[in-house]
Amino acid sequence: MKRNFHKLGEKLIEGVITASGLVTSITVLLIVFYLFKEGLGIFSQTPVAEGSLLAVNRQNQVSELSAAQVKDIFDQEITNWQEVGGANAPIKLFEIDDITAYYTEEQLGPDFAFLPQRINEVVAKDPHILAYFPDEYLAHNFPGKRIELANISLGDFLAGRQWYPTIQPAVQLGVLPLILGTLWVSLGAILIALPLGLATAIYLAEIADPKVRNFLKPVIELLAGIPSVVYGFFGLVVIVPLIQDVFGLPVGETALAGSIVLGIMALPTIISVSEDAMRTTPRAMKEASLALGANKWQTIYKVIIPYSVSGISTAAILGIGRAIGETMAVLMVTGNASVIPHTFLEPVRTIPATIAAELGEAPQGGIHYQALFALGCILFLMTLAINLTVDFVSAKKKENR
Amino acid sequence: MAFGTPSPSHKSKKLSQSIAFFVFRLLSFSVVAILLVILGFILVQGISVISWEFLTQMPREGMTEGGILPAIVGTLWLVVGSMLFAFPIGVLSGIYINEYAKDSWLKRFVKLMTNNLAGVPSIVFGLFGMTLFVNQLGFGDSILAGSLTLGLLALPVVIRTTEEALKSIDNSFRVGSLALGATKWQTTSRVVLPMAFPNIITGLILSIGRVSGETAPILFTVAAYFLPKLPNSIFDQVMALPYHLYVISTSGTNIEASRAMAYGTAFVLIVIVLLVNLLANWLRRYYGKKVKMN
Amino acid sequence: MNSVETKDVHLYYGDFHALKGITMAMRKNQVTAFIGPSGCGKSTYLRCFNRMNDLIDGVKIEGDILIDGVDIYKTNIQVDDLRKHVGMVFQKPNPFPKSIFENVAYGLRVNGTKDKQFIEERVERSLQQAALWDEVKDKLKKSAFELSGGQQQRLCIARALAIEPSVLLMDEPASALDPLSTAKIEELIHQLKENYTIVIVTHNMQQAGRVSDHTAFFYLGELVEYAKTKTIFTNPKDQRTQNYITGRFG
Numbered sequence: 001m002k003r004n005f006h007k008l009g010e011k012l013i014e015g016v017i018t019a020s021g022l023v024t025s026i027t028v029l030l031i032v033f034y035l036f037k038e039g040l041g042i043f044s045q046t047p048v049a050e051g052s053l054l055a056v057n058r059q060n061q062v063s064e065l066s067a068a069q070v071k072d073i074f075d076q077e078i079t080n081w082q083e084v085g086g087a088n089a090p091i092k093l094f095e096i097d098d099i100t101a102y103y104t105e106e107q108l109g110p111d112f113a114f115l116p117q118r119i120n121e122v123v124a125k126d127p128h129i130l131a132y133f134p135d136e137y138l139a140h141n142f143p144g145k146r147i148e149l150a151n152i153s154l155g156d157f158l159a160g161r162q163w164y165p166t167i168q169p170a171v172q173l174g175v176l177p178l179i180l181g182t183l184w185v186s187l188g189a190i191l192i193a194l195p196l197g198l199a200t201a202i203y204l205a206e207i208a209d210p211k212v213r214n215f216l217k218p219v220i221e222l223l224a225g226i227p228s229v230v231y232g233f234f235g236l237v238v239i240v241p242l243i244q245d246v247f248g249l250p251v252g253e254t255a256l257a258g259s260i261v262l263g264i265m266a267l268p269t270i271i272s273v274s275e276d277a278m279r280t281t282p283r284a285m286k287e288a289s290l291a292l293g294a295n296k297w298q299t300i301y302k303v304i305i306p307y308s309v310s311g312i313s314t315a316a317i318l319g320i321g322r323a324i325g326e327t328m329a330v331l332m333v334t335g336n337a338s339v340i341p342h343t344f345l346e347p348v349r350t351i352p353a354t355i356a357a358e359l360g361e362a363p364q365g366g367i368h369y370q371a372l373f374a375l376g377c378i379l380f381l382m383t384l385a386i387n388l389t390v391d392f393v394s395a396k397k398k399e400n401r
Numbered sequence: 402m403a404f405g406t407p408s409p410s411h412k413s414k415k416l417s418q419s420i421a422f423f424v425f426r427l428l429s430f431s432v433v434a435i436l437l438v439i440l441g442f443i444l445v446q447g448i449s450v451i452s453w454e455f456l457t458q459m460p461r462e463g464m465t466e467g468g469i470l471p472a473i474v475g476t477l478w479l480v481v482g483s484m485l486f487a488f489p490i491g492v493l494s495g496i497y498i499n500e501y502a503k504d505s506w507l508k509r510f511v512k513l514m515t516n517n518l519a520g521v522p523s524i525v526f527g528l529f530g531m532t533l534f535v536n537q538l539g540f541g542d543s544i545l546a547g548s549l550t551l552g553l554l555a556l557p558v559v560i561r562t563t564e565e566a567l568k569s570i571d572n573s574f575r576v577g578s579l580a581l582g583a584t585k586w587q588t589t590s591r592v593v594l595p596m597a598f599p600n601i602i603t604g605l606i607l608s609i610g611r612v613s614g615e616t617a618p619i620l621f622t623v624a625a626y627f628l629p630k631l632p633n634s635i636f637d638q639v640m641a642l643p644y645h646l647y648v649i650s651t652s653g654t655n656i657e658a659s660r661a662m663a664y665g666t667a668f669v670l671i672v673i674v675l676l677v678n679l680l681a682n683w684l685r686r687y688y689g690k691k692v693k694m695n
Numbered sequence: 696m697n698s699v700e701t702k703d704v705h706l707y708y709g710d711f712h713a714l715k716g717i718t719m720a721m722r723k724n725q726v727t728a729f730i731g732p733s734g735c736g737k738s739t740y741l742r743c744f745n746r747m748n749d750l751i752d753g754v755k756i757e758g759d760i761l762i763d764g765v766d767i768y769k770t771n772i773q774v775d776d777l778r779k780h781v782g783m784v785f786q787k788p789n790p791f792p793k794s795i796f797e798n799v800a801y802g803l804r805v806n807g808t809k810d811k812q813f814i815e816e817r818v819e820r821s822l823q824q825a826a827l828w829d830e831v832k833d834k835l836k837k838s839a840f841e842l843s844g845g846q847q848q849r850l851c852i853a854r855a856l857a858i859e860p861s862v863l864l865m866d867e868p869a870s871a872l873d874p875l876s877t878a879k880i881e882e883l884i885h886q887l888k889e890n891y892t893i894v895i896v897t898h899n900m901q902q903a904g905r906v907s908d909h910t911a912f913f914y915l916g917e918l919v920e921y922a923k924t925k926t927i928f929t930n931p932k933d934q935r936t937q938n939y940i941t942g943r944f945g
Contacts, residue, residue, distance in 0.1 A: 006584070013586045014501060020490045021497030024560065025514035027553055031525065034532040199428035207422055208429070210752075216433055218682065223436045225607070225674045227614025229643040230667050233650050234439050237660075264435060271432075284789035288851070291745060292802035293779035293858060297418035302805065307792055325522025327617040328643070332651055352524040352617070359528070359621055364536070376528045380521065387520040391513065404765065404776040410807030411773045 035380055038373035042157070045367045046149040047170040051135050054147040054169060057127045062086040065147055067156070070170035073130065081128060094122060094131040112137075120144075132169045157374065163338040163349075165358065165368040173371045175378065177340045181255070181348035182382075184341050185330060186323035188259025189266055193319055196263075197270030198312065204271070205278040206300055224268035232332035235261040240333055247345055253335030256344040261329045266319035273318055277311020278304055314393050321386040325379065327352035351379045440671065447668025450661050456669075459629060464649050465658035469666055474631050475544075475639030476613050479623065482548025482635065483612050487555040488605055494556070495563025495601075500589050519557035523617040526554045531621040544635045547623025554618055555608040562604025566597035599688030603681045610677035614670060616643040642670050698723040698862055698892035699744055704758035706739060706748070713739050715916045716758070721909070726884060726893045728907035728924065730900060732939065735913040737896045741864050744894065745781040746774050763861060779806055782855035783864040787871045788847035790839035790854075795831050798839045798850055802858035817857055825853035826883055845876025852883065856891075863887065865895040869902065881906050900940060904928050912936045 047067035048054060054070065056062060062085055065073075072078040073091055082088045099108065103118050116139035123131050123144035131144065152173060160174015200220070204213055239260055244252030281304045289299040305312070335347025336357060355372050362368040458468030494515075502508035530550030540546040570593050578588040594601075616624075624644040632639045646666040649659040697720040706714035714736050721727045729737035739748065746767060748754045760767050767777050779802070790798050799818040808814060818835075822828040827849040831842070839850055848868060855863060865884075869877040884893060884906045897903050903910050904924060911921040912933075920927060920936045931937045 010584050010586055017493050017497045017501050020493035021502065021511055023490050023494060024518045024556055025511055027529075027556070028514045028518050028521075030533060031521065031529045034529055034537075035525070038532065196428055196432055199425045200432045203425040203429040207425055216429065218678070219433055219436060222440075222674070222678050225610045225614075225678055226439070227616070227643050227670055227674070229614065229616045229647050230443065230670050231439070233646055233663060233667050234443065236650055238442065264439075267432060282789070284785055284787060285791060287747060287750070287783075288785060288789045288791070288854075289801070289805070290750070290775075291747065291778055291783040291785075292805060292854065293775045294801070294805035295414050295418050295775045297421045298414065298805045301421075302801070303791055321520055325520075325524070327522065327524040328647060332647065352522055355524050355528065356617055356620055359531075373528060376525050380525055383520050383522055383525075384517060387517050391516060404772070404780045406771070407773045408776050408779075408806075411776050413807060414775065414805070415773075 031380070035373055035376050038370055039377040040374070041370040042152050042173065042367055042374050043154065044151060045370065046151055047173065047367070048149050049168055049171065050366065052132060052169060053135055053138065054149070055123060055131045055133075055142070055144040056147055057123055057129055058143060058145050059127045060086060060145065063145060063147065065149060067149060067152070067170040067172060068160075068162070070149065071162070071164070071167065071172055074132075074169060089128045092126055092129045094126075094129050094133075096133040096137070116142075157371075161340060163354075165362070165371055171367060171371075173367075175351075175375060177338045178349055178351050178354055178375065179378065180340055181334075181338075182324055182350040182352075182379075184344075184348055185255050185258040185262060185334060185350055186320050188255060188344060189262035189323040190316060190320050192259060192263030193266040193270055194316055197267050197315070197319070198274055200267075201271045201275040201278060201315075202300060202305075205275045206296070206304065220268050220271055223264075224272075228265065228326055228329045229332075231261050231265055232329035235329060235333040243345075249345055251335060251347065253333055253347050254345050255334060255341055255348040258330045258334040258348065258350070259344065261333055262323040262326055265326060265329060266322050269322055270315045270319045273315035274308070274312045277308035277315070280311070281307045310393050310396065314390050317386055317390055317393070321383055321390075324386070325352060325383055327356050331356050351375050355379075443664065443667045443671055446664040447671075450665030451668060455665050460627065460662070463655060463659075464627060464645075464662060465655055466662070469642070469645060469662070469669065471628055471631055472640040472642045472645040472666065473669070475624075475641045476643075478544050478632060478635075478639055479547055479551055479619065479641060480609055480613050482544055483551035483555055484605065484609065486549055486552030487559050487608065490552075491556050491559025492563050492601060494560045495567060496589060496594075498560070499564050499567040500585070500593065515557050515560050518553075519561070523554060523615055524620075526550055526618040527621050529553075530618060535622055541636065542621075542623055542625075542638045544623055544632060544637060544639055547619045547639075547641075548635075550618045550622045551612045551615060554615060555612050558608040558611060559604055562607075563597070563601050566600035566604070567593060569600070570596050599684060603684055606677055606681045606684070610674050613673050613677075614643050616641075616647055619644060642666055642673075646670065696723045697721065698763060699894065700761040701743075702759040702761075704740070704743065704756065704760060706736075706743065706757075707755045708751070709753045713916050714743075717918045719911060719918060719921050721892060721894055723892050724888055724890070725908040726888050726895060726906055728903035728910045729894070729896045729913060730898075730903050730910060730939070731913035731919075733898075736916040737911075737913045738866055740913070741866055741894060741896050744862065744864055745778045745783055747783070749774065775806075779858050780860055781862045781864060782858065782860035784848070784852050784855055784866065784868045786867045788844055788851050790842075790847050790850055793839060794836050795839050795842070795850060796835040799854050799857050802854060806858060818853075821853040821857040822850075824856050824887070825849045826879065826886075827853055843876070845872050845879060848872060848876065848880060849883065852880075852887075856887075860891070862892045862894065865893065867896050867898055870898055877902070900928075912939060914939070 062081060065084060069078060069084050074093065078084060080088065080090055099115065099118060102122055108114055108118060116137045119131065119133060119137055120139050120143055123129055149170060157173055157175060159176055160172065161176050162172040162174045163177055164172040204216060208216065235257055240252035240257050243249065243254060243257050285303055285307065286299055289303045294302065330350050331353040334349065334353065336349040336353055337347035338349045341348045355375055359372050362372055455468045456473065457470050459470060461467035498508065498511060502511065527550065530546060534540045534546035534549050535542060574592050574596065575588055578592045619641055623638055624641050625638040626648055628638060628640050646663055650656065650663040699721040702718050704714055704717045717740060729741060731737050742748050743756060743760055744762065748756065756768065762781060791801060796818055799821055800814050803814050803817060819828060822831060827846060830846060839847065842850060869880045881902065887893060895907065907924045910924040910927040912919045912927065914935050920931060920933045927936065928940060931940060
């Protein structure tokens with residue numbers, strides 16, 4: 001009896017332990033589920049703000065417009081129907097506020113009761129009109145033709161060059177500038193961090209004497225523990241003004257500032273991973289090199305570095321991963337302009353910074369909200385790819401030994 | 402072949418070695434210098450702000466004066482909350498991977514997923530925590546939601562240190578215990594865990610450092626821009642040190658006027674990290690000696 | 696003529712007294728074997744001849760070691776020049792993760808040789824000396840890791856020969872190999888002694904008997920007995936030597 005009880009206890013504990021073991025896996029799966037559930041939502045939405053519509057006169061040949069065309073029309077960069085496949089005639093824009101130019105307050109009636117009817121008249125009268133007004137003023141006998149905007153496509157989303165998630169009447173959700181901004185800043189960071197980090201790793205692993213090493217190691221570990229927001233703050237009060245002065249820029253918040261801050265933040269990862277890799281070089285191999293008359297430096301660059309090259313690439317990839325996902329520090333120092341970067345001295349905006357800056361203002365469930373989750377998906381996939389590459393590289397390394 | 406006098410090849414080898422080592426030394430010391438400059442700058446600028454009032458009062462005048470008490474208290478809540486979640490689950494999970502899981506696809510899958518979770522950017526944790534804890538489970542912006550989100554973020558760290566700590570325990574101890582008729586759990590809890598404990602606790606302390614400085618995961622799950630009162634329950638919002646620093650240095654009502662407050666907040670954050678690291682190092686050394694003495 | 700000569704050599708690892716006053720001389724173009732139980736100091740002593748012990752922290756060496764008449768612990772001796780003069784083959788084959796060709800060329804390249812043709816000729820000759828040329832001449836560009844253990848060890852010998860040392864140190868060169876590969880290495884040692892002074896540490900007494908002209912027996916950091924190999928194995932003077940040879944400890 002007592003024995004059975006004992007056995008039951010063991011089983012119970014094993015169950016609890018197994019369940020805990022599965023928490024991370026479940027979390028990852030839930031993250032994927034929620035991110036994609038919200039994020040994929042944008043592909044079944046049209047870019048027109050909910051509760052509004054676009055319409056033209058029934059005689060107009062045009063019945064479909066893209067989000068980009070709508071934006072250009074309302075920005076007055078497209079002014080003729082010909083440019084969007086219609087007749088050669090100037091586009092007449094009509095927004096709901098413009099109604100007062102056509103009718104007096106009396107004609108609109110008490111509480112705008114006649115407004116739907118008046119809109120009908122306006123749209124029916126002008127063959128070149130493009131009207132944008134809320135759904136609630138749509139009369140059931142509307143004489144115009146509704147303009148349908150195509151759903152947002154994956155291609156538009158990924159290759160679109162404009163990110164204006166709240167613009168009226170059609171939002172622009174092109175993430176190319178954000179993706180490029182992220183890669184740009186991360187690559188800059190790795191260009192700064194890799195040479196410095198590798199040099200430090202080599203120094204610590206092979207050159208420094210134990211006393212110096214025992215001092216430097218904890219200092220570098222400490223660097224890894226400092227919160228990103230503190231780095232961001234340091235960047236903001238020191239690096240940003242410095243860049244502004246040195247390059248004579250109107251603002252110092254630039255991709256370069258982001259790269260420098262991220263580079264510093266990636267250093268500890270790069271140093272410790274590549275140092276560990278170099279330390280695994282078998283002693284026998286180092287001795288063989290020295291016994292052939294090579295000196296220390298020749299042994300380092302001819303034997304140790306080639307031997308630990310996979311560990312060093314792991315370090316570089318992990319460093320990039322850390323840079324791509326970093327949010328706060330970048331948000332604070334890059335200026336966050338969603339334009340495709342051309343030089344390091346321009347402001348850029350990264351994916352994580354966009355999510356952090358905009359999610360608070362995006363109404364839950366709306367197209368902007370979903371677009372930010374879609375950005376989260378892209379970010380997740382990028383870092384997943386990086387993690388899998390690292391797993392693959394280190395698995396391969398083990399195989400080779 | 403004589404070798405009593407240095408050969409010509411020796412001289413050129415020696416020269417390139419001297420140059421290379423000089424460059425490496427220079428770069429390494431500049432890396433350390435960068436760190437010391439960052440630390441020094443913030444510590445020097447911040448120390449003059451630190452006072453009893455700064456640590457124990459509410460912010461005043463649009464957060465340009467007064468103290469940061471609510472942020473300190475909030476961060477404390479979040480650290481405790483997240484550790485209450487991450488520590489037991491993380492340690493059990495580490496035990497699962499190293500002691501219980503058979504070498505199967507499930508174990509590989511769990512390890513892969515844990516690795517991947519460690520690589521997920523903190524802002525994605527924020528998105529996830531908001532959907533699951535704040536909206537789906539209806540916790541709202543609260544200490545509960547924020548702690549769970551931070552806890553998930555700390556989980557891989559705790560799991561990994563536990564795993565490493567357990568791995569370093571020689572198998573003979575397990576076999577010895579099992580041979581005396583102890584069950585698996587008795588062996589794990591009475592022999593293996595106590596031996597691995599120092600390293601596990603070090604991991605826990607380091608993850609406290611990590612959690613107390615994270616901003617992105619709490620942006621949409623708990624952090625408040627400004628709250629004139631301290632929290633009463635786990636369903637309240639709180640201010641937190643890292644978010645407070647972000648707010649007063651980028652989007653406060655008067656950024657220039659709150660600069661001093663910002664230096665002070667950064668100072669407190671760095672001191673926390675320093676203390677955590679010192680404590681971890683001290684523990685490592687303390688237990689290291691104890692083990693040797695046995 | 697003596698190639699290696701040592702006078703009253705003491706070596707300490709920190710507090711541990713590992714070599715206790717060793718004085719002996721090794722003749723040119725002869726094979727000298729060091730035997731003795733594990734931890735007797737024979738490998739440590741061997742590693743003094745190319746100053747490999749310099750790499751270990753806390754090692755202190757006293758006494759004189761002369762190689763071809765030069766005191767190698769004098770301050771003006773450059774250790775990399777010394778190691779070019781005194782080659783070494785290790786216990787386990789330790790080729791570099793490079794091609795077969797590059798493994799052999801390594802020593803030449805690190806010592807400043809740039810002439811391509813010269814390097815090619817020297818690589819071929821060294822591989823021939825190491826009796827490996829016929830087996831690898833068609834795959835010089837292949838990774839050294841594709842060779843078998845025995846081939847790898849001969850590659851390491853070729854690598855050591857390429858820089859034309861005058862002394863070749865072998866630290867249990869066959870202990871990780873199968874009997875067939877071991878036989879090949881032993882045959883090789885026979886051929887090599889025409890041109891090189893060889894000092895070999897071995898665990899295997901039969902091997903010492905087969906390959907060496909002189910044998911030195913070490914015990915607890917002391918040189919117990921040093922004589923012609925035949926004498927050591929047939930008529931040892933010291934009781935400890937006899938015990939070891941007859942397998943009473945080891």
